[in-house]
Structure formats: structure tokens, C-alpha cells
Amino acid sequence: MSTIAEPAKVTAGAKGEPQREWRPPSYWPFVAPALIVVLAVIIFPWAYTIWMSLHEWKVGSPTTFVGLANYIRLPSDARFVESVWHTLVYTALSVALPLLFGTLAAVVFHAKFPMRGFLRGLFILPMMATPVAIALVWTMMFHPQLGILNYLLSLIGLPPQLWVFHPATVIPSLVMVETWQWTPLVMLIVLGGLAAIPSEPYESALIDGATRWQTFRYISLPLIMPFLFIASMIRMIDAVKSFDIIFAITQGGPGSASETINLYLYSVAFVYYDVGYASAIVVVFFALIVALAGALLHLRQRTHWNDAGGVA
Amino acid sequence: MKDTLVSRRAVLAGTAAAGALGLCGFPARAEPQWKKYAGTTIEANLIKGPRGELLQKYASEFTDLTGIKVESEVIPEQQQRQKAVIELTSGRPSFDVIHVSYHVQKRQFEKAGWLADLSAFMKDPNLTAPDLTVDDFSAGGLQFARNDKGEMHSLPWSVDYFILYWNKELFAKKGVTLPKTFDEMAVAAEKLNDPANGIYGFTGRGLRNANMTLWTNFFLNYGGEFLDDKGNILTDGPEAIEATKMYQRLLTRTAPPGVAGFNWMESMASLTQGRAAMWIDGVGWAPPIEDPNASRVVGKIGYALVPAGPKGQYSAAYGDGVGIAQASTKKEAAYLYCQWAVSKTMGARLLQSGGGVPFRNSVLNDDAVRKGVKMPPEWLDSVIGSAKISKLGLPVIVPVAEFRDIVGAAVTATLSGADPATELKKAHEQFRPILERSEKS
Secondary structure (H helix, E strand, C coil): CHHHHHHHHHHHHHCCCCCCCCCCHHHHHHHHHHHHHHHHHHHHHHHHHHHHHCEECECCCCCEECCCHHHHHHHHCHHHHHHHHHHHHHHHHHHHHHHHHHHHHHHHHHCCCCCHHHHHHHHCHHHHCCHHHHHHHHHHHHCCCCCHHHHHHHHCCCCCCCHHHCCCCHHHHHHHHHHHHHHHHHHHHHHHHHHHCCCHHHHHHHHCCCCHHHHHHHHHHHHHHHHHHHHHHHHHHHHHCCCHHHHHHCCCCCCCCCCCHHHHHHHHHHHCCEHHHHHHHHHHHHHHHHHHHHHHHHHHHHCCECCCCCEC | CHHHHHHHHHHHHHHHHHHHHHHHCCCCCCCCCHHHHCCCEEEEEEECCHHHHHHHHCHHHHHHHHCCEEEEEEECHHHHHHHHHHHHHHCCCCCCEEEEEHHHHHHHHHHHCCECCCHHHHHCCCCCCCCCCHHHECHHHHHHHECCCCCECCEEEEEEEEEEEEEHHHHHHHCCCCCCEHHHHHHHHHHHCEHHHCEECCECCCCCCCCHHHHHHHHHHCCCCCECCCCCECCCCHHHHHHHHHHHHHHHHCCCCCHHHCCHHHHHHHHHCCCECEEEEEHHHHHHHCCCCCCCCCCCEEEEECCEECCECCEEEEEEEEEEECCCCCHHHHHHHHHHHCCHHHHHHHHHHCCCEECEHHHHCCHHHHHCCCCCHHHHHHHHHHHHCEEECCCCCCCHHHHHHHHHHHHHHHCCCCCHHHHHHHHHHHHHHHHHHHHHC
16 A cells, blocks of 8 residues: 555655655565666676686686686787787777768768768668678678779779788778778768757858858867767777677688787687686776776767857 | 399398388398387587588488487587587587587597497497498598597598699699699699789688698698697697798798688689689588589699698598587487488488598498599599598697697798798797696696
């Protein structure tokens, strides 16, 4: 019976008092489902991963507690250190390039011209394709002897390239695939931003005699900045955890020239079955993602729309 | 005339046996009790590829023979290996029959005791057909399937020998003859190399890990042994260095650009497009090479033994088999399936389609089976010749994947000009503690 009376109390309390009051135990059953889900799918796997990272845990052998030994192994593991570096380079390029091209494309598609809807649709096609499928197509296009890319280069008189088959060009080539696939996503986000800008600032800029570049630089860009941050956040998270494209095209090769943390992690866990060490890598990887996301969020805080409608 | 008589006699004998079977109402003593486990359903976990697909395709014949239903799960190689290991570790695998890659998993499976011992089943006439005997498997197959106590923990199914594919047309154009030794091969490759026209003397796996299957054939022919008596790895000695130098010479001077990133797929593409004169890889690629829809060199490719090195001529062998999970509760039914999988009928189908080579001598030596082979006769000759000189292509250790990655990375590095001795030494030092740790645990 009391459960019926309680909601009335809450409504009464919610009027003026702060929300952080202690709730009576009769509320707990309503929180429990969410709590159980969070515990089961987020907290428990995490705690278990940390637990595993403190063990020498090889599939098929007994496990032994080794303390922080797995973490101590990390800095001296050349392959791991190299993979961190590859991840950072890969992520930086895979965020910056789609952001640049996506914004450009958004500006183009924001203007009105015939067949705009159809061309927009065409432009976002790569985003809809399955990464592994497109990776296989790109693999054939990258083939130094038989691929179409070198043929296209030869048409404009450029020498053939080794693309993903050479350590020096493998990451830029993979970023090219990533950029091709994810520029449309950035375009869509920025397009939403551009559509939300009222027309008055542009009209007054026109009256003041601003050039097109000035209009973009001083009106459009500041106003779409929050959208660019959202786009870069999404791209950053995607790029850091990128696996499918790299795995399907190079498997981290040649040598380990395109091995990111994710690929190395996969090898350690599912090829070498060294679960303890892999868990230690996961923990460090997670810390890295949190740090990157934190840095971006911090920047985002500084560029939010202020009450006046402009950007602080 | 004699053949006709024999076959007529065989037919008569067969008819008599069938008649006897009909009269008695139960199978003749020589045959196992195929139907005893009728109504059982077993799960088979197979590797995607010609071998696994063949077993899946004809599974209904097995059901007709035994009344046992088979649920086959066919998964790509790498994922299948992971799934098998994870499920077997759990102690309750979802499958009864498991397709095992010996060259990667032998030691790991034996150490963990994941597979059931089949020795007793093989001696039981109620379960085993008289033609299935241990002696019928080739030496290599037994080396794979038996543990150090001599127990059979799986039945060897298919072997993959490394052979030399060569483009006869390109050879004829430059007046080059088929090389018999590595040195001759390097010289031939240099003569055949014609980068201006997009033609290269040699192609092969350069990609880390994948390249180890090719490199080890060089290593073996230079007299290399993987392990010493104490189980220490020996891949930084003079044999390994010389073998790597030859590998490096072929793949840097006479191979297509980008070969450091080539797996079998890219290498095969070079060969089938007529862009490479020679390729060393497994015997199983003949069907795509001879397929007019996939290849421009149909009928132009010769098949030969891997040329000899200074210390011998070997063919690196890799193989797979079928075993039964120790945790399975339907071992007898699963055993009947394994027996059917390596039967003469299935072995003949495997060989004739060019998808692989059965380990059983009675299949390979059967003239009727040989006549049905759809690949060129030279291919079959190279298979039979390789069987005689085959040696295991990878060390029998638990961390095979780490071995392939670490030494493979060193070998790939030599393709960008790194010094073989230095790279192998570095890899050796990196790998030794991993091997020691795995043997200790």
C-alpha cells in the first residue's frame, strides 16, 4: 500500500528541494534491474579483466598470481611500444582527414544545386558498406602489379606505389580507406550543423561586404565548431578501436608496420592465448582511450555555445 | 585381360558377400557395426576449405551408412583454431569431432590432453573396418597423429606438401630449363626476371607469419633442424642464415614489388596472371590455377619438386586430421565419422578434386583413384614425389604462432635489406624465453 503513497511524496519533494535525498528501501526494486545490468555487463567484465591481468594466465595451463609482472613487461615489449605509436599516428590521421574532407563536402552539399539529394545519397554510400567487404576490394586495388590504383597512377604519369605492401606507406594507405569510408559520416554531422545556423548572420555579413571565405571563417566555422567536436569524438573512438579494415587488409603487416594496439592485443589473446598479458594490454589501452576522450572533452568545454549564442 | 578377370572375381566375391549378408540378417564379420549408433546426433567442427567442405558436402552419405546425424560447423581456419582452443579449455566443447591443424596444434592439444585416445577403437573389429590399419598412414601422418607413447589421438586426413609451380611458357621464351637446385633456381629466376614487362622470376610468401611455411622449406634443404635433443630452438645457426640469404636473394632481386606483404593469395595472383615464372607453395592450389575462370595460365604451369639445397631435398609438409574431444559423450559414433572421413572413398574424392592429399597409402597407390585425378599428371607426380621426401614444416612446440610471428618478422625484415644473421639472432633471443615458459608450464 505504501508504494502508492510514495510517488506523491516525491512530487512534493521535487518542487523545491534538491534531488539528492535518500530514498527509502521500497525504491530499490526499481533501481535493481538497471543496477544488475550495469554490474553484469560493465563492472564485472572490468573487474575480471583487471583480475586476469594480475595473473600468468595461459589457455590450457594452470594460472598463477604474478602481481604487476604483466604491466612491468609492457614497456620493454618492443612490439607493444611500437603498436602504441602506430595507434596514435593512425588515429590522428583518421580523425583529421575525414574531418577536413567531411567539412568541405558539407559546405558543398549545403549549397543548393540540381540533383543535390541524389548526389548526397551517393556520397554516403561508402559508410553503408561492410568494412570487411570493402577491405577485400581495397586489397585487390592496392596490389602493386594487378591493382587498379597503380594503373590510375600510370595514366597520369606517376610511378607505381607499393601502398600497403611497404612499411613506409602502409599506414597512410590504410588511412586512405578509413577516410574514404568515414568522410560521409562527418559530412552528415556537419551538414546538420550548417542547417541549424539561422540566415541572419549571413545576411548581415553580406551587407557588410564579407567575402565567402570570411563568411565561412567567421560565421560558419565558429557556429559548427560544437558539431565538429562531436564528429571528432566519434571518429576518434572509432579510429582508436579500428580493427576490421587493418586486419582484413594487412593483418598488421608488412612485418608489424601497421600493427595497432588492437591487432597486437588480438594476437596475444587469441593467437598466443596469453590471456593475462592481453588483459594488462586492455587495461592500458582503456586508460589511453579515456585520456584521449578526456582531452577532447576538455577542449569541447571551452568551445560550447554560450548564452548569447556565440562561442566562448 | 588379367584386369578384367580380377575385377570379375571381385564382383563375384562382392555379390556372394552381399548374399550372405542378406541371409544372415546381420553384417558380415569383416565390417564394423555401422548401424549400432543409429539415431545419435554428433557435432563436427571443421575448417573452411576444400577438406572441410568435402566432409560437409557428403555428410548425408555417412548418415545413410550409419543412421548417425551430423551437424557440421565449417569455420575459416584462424577462427576455427581459436574456437576449438577456447571451447576445449572450457571443458565442455560444443563439438564431438574436431578438425585439427597438426602443424600448429599437435603439441598444444597433446599437452592439454584434449583429444580422446583412438588406439583401442582402432583394434575393435566392431568399430573399425579391416582396411583401416595404422600402417596404411604415411610416416608423416603417423608422426603427426601419434603422441610420444605411440597412441593415436586423431586420424590423419590430408597433407599439404610444398611444391614448385613453374610457368612453362615463360621458361621456353627465355630458353631456361627447370632448376634442380636452389642455386640453379636463383640463376633461372634472374634470367626470367623482366620487370620492364611486369614479369618476375619468382614469387612467394613474404608476409610475416605466412612466410614461415615457405622459409622452412629453404631451412630444411640447407640442413636445418628445428630443435636440438634438449628441445632448444635452432633457428639462428649457419643453416638458418644461409637459407635466409637464399630466400632474401630470390625475394628481393627477382620477386614482384611489395612481396614483403604477400601471402599465398597475392603470390597466386601473380602466377595465375602470368606475371611470375616460379612459385613455391602448397599442392592444393592446382584447382584455381587450372580453372579458366580464375587463371590466365591454364595448361601452361608445370608442377615439380622443390629444388634441392646443399644439404638435401625435402618437401615441407603440413597436415590436418580429425579427432574426438575427450569430453565428448558420443565417442563411438564420432569415431565412426572420423573413420568415414579418412575412408578410401573420401580420400579418393579429395585427391581427385585436387583439394589435398590423403595420408593413406592405399588411396595414393590405387591406380583407379589415380586415373580419376582431374589435375594434370605432372601434379600427381609432384605429389607422389614430395610424399617420399617430406619433412614436417614447422617445429612441434606449443607456441607455434609466436614462432611464426617472431622469426617470420625477422625474415620479412631481411626483404627490406636487413642482415639475416643479425635479424635471426634477435628473433632467437626474443623467442627462446617464450618457448622455455611454455615448456615449463
